[in-house]
Amino acid sequence: MGHMHIVFTPNRAYLPYCAVAAASICRHLRTGERVTFHILHGGDIQKKDRREFSANLANFHDAFTAEFIAVNDFHDFSRRASELSVQTPAAYYRLYIPDLFPDLERVLYLDADLVACRSLEELYELDIEGFVLAGVEDAYATAQAQRLSLQEGTLYVNGGVLLWNMREIDRKRFHEDLSALLDGNLRCVMNAADQDMLNILFHGRTKRLDPRWNVQLQSSTDALNTALLLCGAHNSMPEKLCRLSLAQPYLIHYAVGGKPWVVGKRGEALYEHWFANAKMTGYYNEHWKRLEADGPPAGTRRAPEEPQTPDSVRAGQNGRSCAKVPPASPAPVGDAAKDACINALALRHATRRAALSFDMESVFTRPATRIGSDMLPGFFGRGGTYEPLLSLFSAPSVTRVQCREDAERADLFIPGHTFSDASLDALIAMLQAVDEAGKNLLWIKGGFITSILHGAAPESHIPACYKRVLGYVIDDITPSFDAVLPSRLELYFNSKASSLDLDETRHCRERIDYIVTNRLTKYNFQGAPVPEKLQTTAPKVLVVDQAYGDASIRRGGADGHTFAAMLQAARDENPGAQIVVKTHPDVAALGKSCYYAHLPEEGHLLKLTEPVNPYTLFPHVDRVYVCTSQLGFEALLAGKRVTVFGLPAYAGWGLTDDRQSCPRRTRTLSLEELFFGIFLKYGLYFDPHTLERCSFETFLLGMVRLRNEYCEFVQKYNESEVYA
Known part of the structure; x- marks a missing residue:
């Protein structure tokens, strides 16, 4: 039987969780199998900690060897990567795997926040000839790959489970490319630390693993729904395979949204796996027995503290990037899941609209229009910030959309608080109505020359004419500032029609x-x-x-x-x-x-x-x-x-x-x-003085005149205040 070499990179505080991962691996070893755990650290793990680690895995002494390696940061990766979002030195130690294990043909890297549900021999012995790495697609792979400008369709893997083929690595070139990466412009868009680096350096040379080898849990309270929200939209995993992975996981990765040792069982089988393995370590009684039984006290966290990890940092940055339509009756989820729903619906809307032509003038010649918006109707009324817009529509009425029932009473939607946390439910309602009932939606946003003052300027003594939005840009797909989707403006720029x-x-x-x-x-x-x-x-x-x-x-x-x-x-x-x-x-x-x-x-x-x-x-x-x-x-x-x-x-x-x-x-x-x-x-x-639609040239002349009038108003007002 084989001998596996598995690498962990915990700091001292993470050793107990690393022990749980090690126990889960050892309990599934087959007869005759052995494993060496290579634990890379920054010098904070002392002899006492090493002895304690081994003692707390006493049940498996015959199955494993633990080798602790203090990493000398001789390439200075940690300091040079200080502009990246993950600055903990331990986040970069797996970059030293090619240096530290030159005599091994392969090693398996694992994050410490996971547990095995079966023998890892099948994974370890996988045929990876011609590949440097093998990994599972990241839950946010689409957004991650786009952020790094990787070619469309490029596999972007999660760094929590990586099988390394040491024979395929040119170490000299690896160091040169890594140095160039850290010193180049891409460092400014990497927010997933060494995971980004490995995906950039080895794109096209990374083998896709069955997703059951790294089931990435993104939520402690609603793992199933959150995973389903992501699959098929922000990664390429079909929903059927996603459900299979959650039902029959090989490795469970508690990536973000709450670690088991912080949130407890939560009554979810995927979290109970962790406690079942924790019980086989000596750390259980000291740290987690009470937590498992009672759950965490409100507003508290159980020792040992959970340090910030690359996954936890990345979750905060990418939670707003996920996109997938939720099941018909989803359980309540947080704002990140609402954003996921918005992105999925917006993507479907964008895909449909991009295939159609857009005639801006036809929008304003339709019969009586019932407008729905997340803004108060007063914004469109007399003296309101968007007053000029209503003159374009035939006999319009405005309904404020806050829920699905409101959306049913409108024909055309004009979102105002674009992608704002305060209006996620309203935007979902509008996009669902567009998706399911074929209703229309226009993004009408303030243009690059808009007004004299911000529409929400608090000074009540200033006349509305100086706060009114007079210049707009219209898009039927997505706002022009949205780089997540191709706007109508972007499609125009990409076409020959944009030539002058x-x-x-x-x-x-x-x-x-x-x-x-x-x-x-x-x-x-x-x-x-x-x-x-x-x-x-x-x-x-x-x-x-x-x-x-x-x-x-x-x-x-x-x-x-x-x-x-x-x-x-x-x-x-x-x-x-x-x-x-x-x-x-x-x-x-x-x-x-x-x-x-x-x-x-x-x-x-x-x-x-x-x-x-x-x-x-x-x-x-x-x-x-x-x-x-x-x-x-x-x-x-x-x-x-x-x-x-x-x-x-x-x-x-x-x-x-x-x-x-x-x-x-x-x-x-x-x-x-x-x-x-x-x-x-x-x-x-719109002409600033008549509020009628006008040419761009008339608008510019009117804005110069309106600004002069505003300056005179301010001067007179200030003089009246002085002599009042």
Whole structure:
């Protein structure tokens, strides 16, 4: 019989859970089988801990050998990967497997938060000739592969169970490629630590395993429904195979959503497997006996503490990326599952709509329209933020959609709070009505030039005309900022129809010059004076902050780690330059939080928190860094070099320095072609003074006039306050 070599990488706090995994493996060994557990650690596991580990597995002394290996981080992976979301050194130790076991033909790497339900010999002896790794597709594989710009259809595996074929590894090249990866731009989009690295380095050389060899539980309270939400949409697993894996698991991986030693049994058979194996270790009575019997006390966690793991970090980032239609009568699930449902329905809607042509004018010539929206009807009424829109429809009425029954009373849906946590139920209701009853949906969002003030500006003394949205962009598939799905705008950019002739190019160039000269932006209340701190000759780089959790960030392939990477890149790529961090207008106007709020203004870092027109800043900076902010597009119009870390609508077309890529975006556009698509192709504009639909040129002239009127209003109001 064979001898298996299995690698774990726990820290000291994780040793008890590692022992449970080891016990589950040993109990299923067949007669004559032996296993060596190679436990890689960072020096925190002492002799006393090693003796305790072996003593607590006394029932299996004849079946295993434990070898503890202190990893010398001689490639400095941990420090060099510090920009990644998982910074615990233990998260990178499996990268040393090729160095540490040169004489072995194969090793099996396992996370410590799993248990075996059968002998692992079949897995260990699997034919992997010609492959470096064998693994199970990650539960969020589709989103993960897209984030890393892997080719469509590329297998992205979960790192919790990996069979290594040591004979297929060129160690010298492995180190060179790994170093290049850590030092290159892709580090800015890797949020799954070494799992991302291995998938990038060995894509095309990784064998797909039966998913029963790594059943990844994503929820402690509703494992079945959560797994079914993911299958077939954010991974390629058919629902039938998913159900089989949950019913007959070979290895259960408690990936995220609550570990058994924290949440207890929960009455689920998949969690009871863990406690059955825990009872075979000496750790059980000390740590988990009471937990199994009583469950965790409310608001508490049982010792030993659970450290943050790559899976737990990744779950927070990808929970909003999963997509699959739930069963007909799903059990109640959290916001992540609601997001999954939204994404699945939106994907089905997008797939259908993309195959159809879209005539914007036909939308507004339909008979009496019953509009459904998650916004209050007052937003569409007289003096409301979206008042101009209703004039486009014939005899419209507006129903606020909060549930499925509300959606049945509408024909056309206009979502307002796009992908917002506060309106998930409403969006699900609208999308389900579109999916099942063939109703229509339009994403009508504020355009790149929108209004004078934010519509939610709290000052009650300011007339509604200055808060009203007057410029819109319309999409029948998904909002243009959504990089998860191909919007109508993206489809247009990818088509030959987006090419402009000489007259069209000249026309767009004139409009660009007018916008830049008159400093027209999304909100046009900002003063024009140059901030005093910018009036120096020192080289400057502009880094643009955004409102925390904005939908364009979540749907643009970014998160808080992206902002951290962007700031670091601005510093590294511009040595000696002043880093000017500009906050978003919503932060000052509405009191929203932002990603760089914690940064102190010191050294070369300057912060601009006061309202200032972007076009006032551009002449004083050499380069602009953005995540998904539209300020990056405005900087392009002003002729600046723009580096983009997310996937906004204007990125990926050859005009920006992109730190992510979207394989769907295949054409190279001119600035005028980009401008035409964003402002004119699906733009909708209203005269600020008559509220009638108008041309783009009339709109621009009206906005300049309206801004001048607003400045006069503010001046008179301030004077009246002074002399009141």
